[in-house]
Amino acid sequence: MIEPLLPEPLLTVDGLTKRYGRRLACDGIGFTLDAGEVLAVVGESGSGKSTLLSLIAGEVTADAGTVSYRMRDGATRDLAALSVVDRRALMRTDWGFVRQDATQGLRMAVSAGGNVGERLMGVGDRHYGRIRATALDWLARVEIAPDRVDDPPTRFSGGMRQRLQIARNLVTAPRLVLMDEPTSGLDVSVQARLLDMIRGLVAELGLAVIIVTHDLAVARLLSHRVLVMRGGRVIETGLTDQVLDDPQAAYTQLLVSSVLAA
Amino acid sequence: MNAQVQIQVTASPGTGYNFAYLDEGTKRMIRRAILKAIAIPGYQVPFAAREMPMPYGWGTGGVQVTAAILGSSDVLKVIDQGADDTTNAVSIRRFFTATAGIATTTRTAEATVIQTRHRIPEAPLAEGQVLVYQVPIPEPLRFLEPRETETRQLHALAEYGLMHVKLYEDIARHGHIATTYAYPVEVAGRYVMDPSPTPKFDNPKMDDCPALQLFGAGREKRIYAIPPYTRVRSLDFEDHPFRVQSFDRPCALCGAEDVYLDEVVLDDAGGRMFVCSDTDHCETRRADGHTGEAA
Amino acid sequence: MTSLPPLLAFDDVAKSFTLHLRGGAVLPVIAGATLAVHPGECVVLGGASGAGKSSLLKMAYGNYRCAAGAIRVRDGARVVDLATAAPREILGLRRTTLAYVSQFLRVIPRVGARAVVEAAGIEGGLAPEAARSRAADLLTRLNLPERLWGLPPATFSGGEQQRVNIARGLIADRPILLLDEPTASLDAENRAVVVALIAEKRAAGAGILGIFHDADVREAVATRIVDVAAFRGAMAA
Numbered sequence: 051m052i053e054p055l056l057p058e059p060l061l062t063v064d065g066l067t068k069r070y071g072r073r074l075a076c077d078g079i080g081f082t083l084d085a086g087e088v089l090a091v092v093g094e095s096g097s098g099k100s101t102l103l104s105l106i107a108g109e110v111t112a113d114a115g116t117v118s119y120r121m122r123d124g125a126t127r128d129l130a131a132l133s134v135v136d137r138r139a140l141m142r143t144d145w146g147f148v149r150q151d152a153t154q155g156l157r158m159a160v161s162a163g164g165n166v167g168e169r170l171m172g173v174g175d176r177h178y179g180r181i182r183a184t185a186l187d188w189l190a191r192v193e194i195a196p197d198r199v200d201d202p203p204t205r206f207s208g209g210m211r212q213r214l215q216i217a218r219n220l221v222t223a224p225r226l227v228l229m230d231e232p233t234s235g236l237d238v239s240v241q242a243r244l245l246d247m248i249r250g251l252v253a254e255l256g257l258a259v260i261i262v263t264h265d266l267a268v269a270r271l272l273s274h275r276v277l278v279m280r281g282g283r284v285i286e287t288g289l290t291d292q293v294l295d296d297p298q299a300a301y302t303q304l305l306v307s308s309v310l311a312a
Numbered sequence: 313m314n315a316q317v318q319i320q321v322t323a324s325p326g327t328g329y330n331f332a333y334l335d336e337g338t339k340r341m342i343r344r345a346i347l348k349a350i351a352i353p354g355y356q357v358p359f360a361a362r363e364m365p366m367p368y369g370w371g372t373g374g375v376q377v378t379a380a381i382l383g384s385s386d387v388l389k390v391i392d393q394g395a396d397d398t399t400n401a402v403s404i405r406r407f408f409t410a411t412a413g414i415a416t417t418t419r420t421a422e423a424t425v426i427q428t429r430h431r432i433p434e435a436p437l438a439e440g441q442v443l444v445y446q447v448p449i450p451e452p453l454r455f456l457e458p459r460e461t462e463t464r465q466l467h468a469l470a471e472y473g474l475m476h477v478k479l480y481e482d483i484a485r486h487g488h489i490a491t492t493y494a495y496p497v498e499v500a501g502r503y504v505m506d507p508s509p510t511p512k513f514d515n516p517k518m519d520d521c522p523a524l525q526l527f528g529a530g531r532e533k534r535i536y537a538i539p540p541y542t543r544v545r546s547l548d549f550e551d552h553p554f555r556v557q558s559f560d561r562p563c564a565l566c567g568a569e570d571v572y573l574d575e576v577v578l579d580d581a582g583g584r585m586f587v588c589s590d591t592d593h594c595e596t597r598r599a600d601g602h603t604g605e606a607a
Numbered sequence: 608m609t610s611l612p613p614l615l616a617f618d619d620v621a622k623s624f625t626l627h628l629r630g631g632a633v634l635p636v637i638a639g640a641t642l643a644v645h646p647g648e649c650v651v652l653g654g655a656s657g658a659g660k661s662s663l664l665k666m667a668y669g670n671y672r673c674a675a676g677a678i679r680v681r682d683g684a685r686v687v688d689l690a691t692a693a694p695r696e697i698l699g700l701r702r703t704t705l706a707y708v709s710q711f712l713r714v715i716p717r718v719g720a721r722a723v724v725e726a727a728g729i730e731g732g733l734a735p736e737a738a739r740s741r742a743a744d745l746l747t748r749l750n751l752p753e754r755l756w757g758l759p760p761a762t763f764s765g766g767e768q769q770r771v772n773i774a775r776g777l778i779a780d781r782p783i784l785l786l787d788e789p790t791a792s793l794d795a796e797n798r799a800v801v802v803a804l805i806a807e808k809r810a811a812g813a814g815i816l817g818i819f820h821d822a823d824v825r826e827a828v829a830t831r832i833v834d835v836a837a838f839r840g841a842m843a844a
Contacts (some may be wrong), residue, residue, distance in 0.1 A: 072808060084695065135469050145559060158475070161484055164477050171480065172473030178483050178549040198485045242716040275694045289694040296671040300627030307628060 052058065055166055056122050060085045060258050061226060066105050066115035068098075074282040075101040078115065079289065081277060085225060086256040090273035090290060094151035098282035099262045101244035103219055103228050104232050106139060106260065118228070123267055142172050146219030150234060155218070156203045161191060163199040169222045176200070187219040192247060209240035220251065229261040233268060245271055270294055278302045332379040332412040338362055342380035342535070346526060349537035354499030356450050361533040371404060371429055372530030375444035378427045381442060381526070382408065387415045389423035393429040394572070394589035397498070402431075416594050430493070432514040434571050434593040437523035440538060446509045450536065452496045452506035468473035472504045475547055483552055492557065498545045499538055512546065513556045513572045520542040563588045564606035566597035609804060612681055613643035614814035615667060616634040616781050620690075622662050630669060636662050640676070640838040644783070644814040649828050652818050654835035660818045663835065664785045666771035667816060668707045668723065669697035680704060680783065707785045708776030710792075712760055714766040720763070721746060724774045731779020745774035748800055767794045778802055784808060788816035790824050802827045 059082035066079040072190055075098045083089055090192055091099045104110040106117050120126045123145060129137060141147070149155035156165050166185040167175075174218050175181055179191055188242050192213035194206075205212050212232055219227060232248070233241040250273055263269055275295045278286040278301065287300040297303045316448060330336065338360075345359035364372040374498060382388070388408055392400040396418040404427060405416045417423050420433040427444040434561050466474065475496050482490045487513045495512035499505050499523060508527060518538060525538040540546060548554040562569045564585040571593065573586040585606050588594035621642040626632045635657040636834070644650050652660040658742040666678055673690035680687050682704050687696055701707075718726070721742050728738030746756060749770040755763065760771045773789050786805075790798045798821065805815060805828045819825040825832070 087695070093637075116797075136464075138469060138471065160456065160477055161481060166481050167480055170472060170473075170475050171476040172471065174473075176476065176548075176550050177481060179551050181480065182484070190443055225708075227623060235632055246717050289697055291670050295665070296624075298625070298672070300631075303627050 056231065058126050059083055060087075060120050061106075061260075062118040062126070063106060064116050064118070064258070064278075066102065066117065067113050068101055068105055068110060069113055070283075073119075074098075076105060076112075079140070079284060080115075080282075083258050083260065085258050087275065088257075088259040088261065088273045089262060090261050090269035090276045091279060092266060092269050092276055093285075094264060094305075097181035097279040099279045101231055101282075102249040102279070103230050103260065103262050107145070107228055108291075119121060122225075132158070142169055143222045143251075144224050146224045148212070148215050148219055148227060148229040148232045150231040152169060152203065152208070152215055155215045156211060157206050161200045161202055162194060162206070165203065165218045166221050169218065173222065177277075184221060186220050189214075191251070192217045193243075207240075208236050209244055212244055216248065218256075219254065223255070224257070226258045226260075229259060231263055232261070234263075234265070236249075248272060266294060266306065267293060278305065329411045332382045332408060333365075334376065334379045335441040338376075339380040339405050342376055345535045346377065346380065346537065348541075349526070350524070350539050351533050352503070353538055353542050354497075354503030354505040354517040354536060356536045357402070358533055359535050361530045364530065365601070366403070366407075367450065368531040370400060371427070371446035373528030373532075373535075374427050374429070374444050375404060375448065375528075376405070376423060376529075376530060377444045377526050377528035377535060378404075378408065379412075380410055381444075382414060382425060383515060384412070384414060387417050387422055387425045389420060389426045389592075390416050391426065391430075391431060391433070391590075392429045394433075394593075395591045397591065411486050419596070420590075428510075429439075430509050430511075431572070431589060432510060432517045434568075434588070434590040435596070437517075437521055439522040441523040443523050443525045444520075445510070445525065445527040447506070447527045447530070449494075450506055450527065450529040450532050450534040452494075452504055467503060470502065472498075472547075474606070475504050476549070479488065479549065483549070489552055489554070495554075498547060500542050501545075504547065505536060505538075511557065511572055512554075515544070515546045515554070516556060535553075559586065561586055562604060563594060566594045566602045566603040567604040568593065568597055568602065609779040611763060612679065612686055614647045614681050615644040615816060616677075616679040617642045617663070617667075618677040618679065620663075620678060621674045622659065622671060623674050637838045639836070640835075642833050644816050646782070646807050646812040647830075648813050649809055649815040649817065649830045649839060651823075651825055651829040652816070652833045652835050653832045654839075657786075660837060661787055664707070664787050664816065664818065665836075667701070667783075667785050668705055669673050672706075672777065688757065694782070696838070704733065704736055704781055705783050705785065706731075706776045706779065706781040708773055708787065708789045710769070710788045711778040712772040716761060717759055720760050720771045723760060723771060724778055727775040728778040731781060741778050742774065744755075745778060745804075748804070749774055750800070752798060766794065766797070769793060770797060773801060777808065780811070780813075782813050784813055784815045784817070784818075788818050788819055788820060790829065798824055 061083040064080045068076045068259050079102055091102060091310055093099045105112050114147050118126050119129055163182055163185040166188050167181040170184060189199055194210060194213060203214055208278050233244050245268060261272060273290045276290045277284055283310045286293055286302045293302060294306055297306050342359055345357045349357045361376060364375055366372060390405045392398040394410040408414060409416055420435040423440045427447045451463055453466055453474055455478055457463050479489050493511045494506055494509045495515055497505055497507055497515060507515060520541055522540050524540055527536045546554040560571050563571060563573060565587045567590055572589045573588040576585055576587055577584050619729045621638040623633050623635040626634060640663060652663060654660060662671055666673055669689050679688040680689060680700055681699055682703045687700060729735055730742055751767060760768050766816035769792050770832050790801050802824060
């Protein structure tokens with residue numbers, strides 16, 4: 051559920067700019083995101099959408115612009131001004147990051163339970179039984195059978211790995227989750243199951259999500275608002291169904307018309 | 313400015329080597345690393361490890377630390393897995409006898425410097441003694457995080473959740489913390505440290521120890537330290553607390569209980585016995601009249 | 608009538624599509640559309656197909672943008688102009704005020720019919736128990752066999768899907784209903800159920816704007832018919 055008209059957005063992105071040599075990967079991107087709101091960033095490869103996500107997560111340093119976040123204490127802070135300690139603590143408690151490539155988002159040599167438990171141990175939980183019970187609970191919520199808790203993700207299918215990533219991220223009840231093409235590379239039926247699960251968890255937990263996708267159907271299913279990017283710029287933004295059903299920009303019309311049935 | 317560093321040459325009489333093999337400049341460099349390590353307990357200090365006249369894996373890190381701290385009046389003891397008479401221990405002892413001309417001993421109580429591989433002596437250490445550990449892999453987080461840049465960051469920020477992931481994996485797989493050696497410890501409430509491949513049986517001896525403990529890793533070029541009387545805590549879970557191994561029998565030779573035992577195979581028919589891993593401890597006890605069932 | 612503004616008011620609304628993929632051709636659909644829907648009214652849009660009836664409904668739901676004019680929605684004590692409202696405001700209105708029943712059910716795989724309807728009720732502000740019992744009531748009235756309730760509607764026939772869609776659109780107590788041919792693929796019995804449901808909504812004070820091609824249904828539900836051709840006339844002028 052969206053908390054209506056909060057005084058401060060959860061996330062404020064302002065003028066984010068990143069150059070790689072002469073190429074502008076992101077050119078003055080700005081938007082706000084409220085608690086519980088799902089924003090899809092759509093565009094083709096090279097549009098700058100993944101760079102935008104990396105900039106927001108602080109994994110890539112911006113040439114210009116700011117990312118501000120309303121912390122759990124209610125104060126909105128410029129993430130670049132946070133200490134490394136505070137930023138990392140934020141990333142592993144109040145934020146999540148679900149990666150396209152599960153091997154980048156999971157510890158492949160660690161069991162599923164250990165993967166889910168890591169964030170708990172990271173915030174100081176030192177009770178094995180409790181950590182394991184929480185891990186089992188989260189595995190159930192992402193439909194991974196309890197008898198797989200001690201298997202490493204190397205023995206999991208692509209869809210299971212993504213579900214494990216989601217559990218691993220959500221275990222600390224974050225308020226903001228970044229997702230980078232979480233369903234690409236999966237079979238269609240596996241995608242549908244994963245999307246449905248994400249949709250359910252997002253609604254149930256009131257998560258704010260920024261999801262980067264090239265798949266307009268994913269954007270339609272999951273997001274409230276959409277940001278269409280091309281060449282590092284925002285081409286069009288608005289209510290998801292409005293942008294997809296009544297696109298204004300030439301590029302968005304091209305994008306929408308290129309899809310079989312969004 | 314072109315100030316010449318005055319290198320004092322302290323040749324070891326009759327050997328052709330400088331005292332304790334390393335040149336004085338190198339020893340000073342290593343001592344600086346040691347001082348820094350003592351100042352930041354448990355922190356891995358990089359140092360410019362030298363090639364030593366022995367292969368990696370034979371204790372080149374420990375040997376360099378020992379070489380840097382030895383004085384002519386020191387008495388050196390070297391143990392390998394608790395024994396003074398194994399090849400490694402004998403070689404290192406002879407190395408320093410030859411290059412430094414110092415006295416050596418097998419008696420823990422008599423030694424001022426004890427270089428060790430994989431054990432801490434059973435006899436309590438005393439103030440003024442230095443225990444030098446040979447370390448193969450100094451980074452306790454390496455198992456789960458292969459990136460050195462990331463492990464340094466984790467140490468810098470004291471983010472040690474990952475260390476517990478390792479222990480979690482142990483319990484998940486074995487039902488208990490199955491790590492029996494190189495069991496990670498937290499030093500002085502700050503840095504998590506690999507105590508080198510000593511059995512976890514020895515971990516409690518590191519805590520509040522009156523002796524100075526120095527750790528040298530030659531191949532990985534790291535030195536770290538536990539100053540005397542420093543809190544050393546073995547990591548664990550509330551519901552799976554740290555426990556040392558216990559042996560259900562005493563030493564077959566000296567009858568000692570509460571010591572670390574080695575299994576010795578006696579014959580091809582499966583005959584075996586358990587004896588003190590610490591040979592000096594065992595001999596001292598037997599000299600004092602203690603006997604075990606096989607003695 | 609009280610002095611309250613209408614639930615929904617179009618004020619000189621225009622809509623055109625600029626087709627960038629066809630050399631920027633501008634396709635005008637509607638101009639000068641002005642109409643109002645008050646509580647208890649069921650305003651039916653008339654006119655030939657392609658006259659822009661569906662576009663008007665979609666604009667009223669914030670699904671299409673306005674080229675000109677204002678679409679005022681009464682939301683409690685305030686009035687929001689959909690033409691200029693921020694996406695979040697439109698989403699807020701959809702939760703509290705605007706219900707939209709299209710001809711087609713866009714559903715999520717794996718979610719059962721009853722759960723789909725229930726979820727819409729909860730999103731529209733009903734307590735979970737109320738949503739659950741209302742979903743059952745509606746599906747029963749719409750003659751959807753109970754054995755189908757647990758199944759995902761994706762596997763249903765067109766008529767069954769449409770009944771789920773109607774139940775979903777009507778379960779919550781939103782004051783404005785936008786109905787785009789909700790009876791298109793229903794048999795006479797179920798058409799009658801929908802007519803009755805619309806009458807109940809009107810009696811409860813809801814305002815309805817709808818498109819009904821079936822003449823019988825149109826006669827049965829309409830309190831007023833607005834010919835959309837007039838809005839095209841203004842455009843031609």
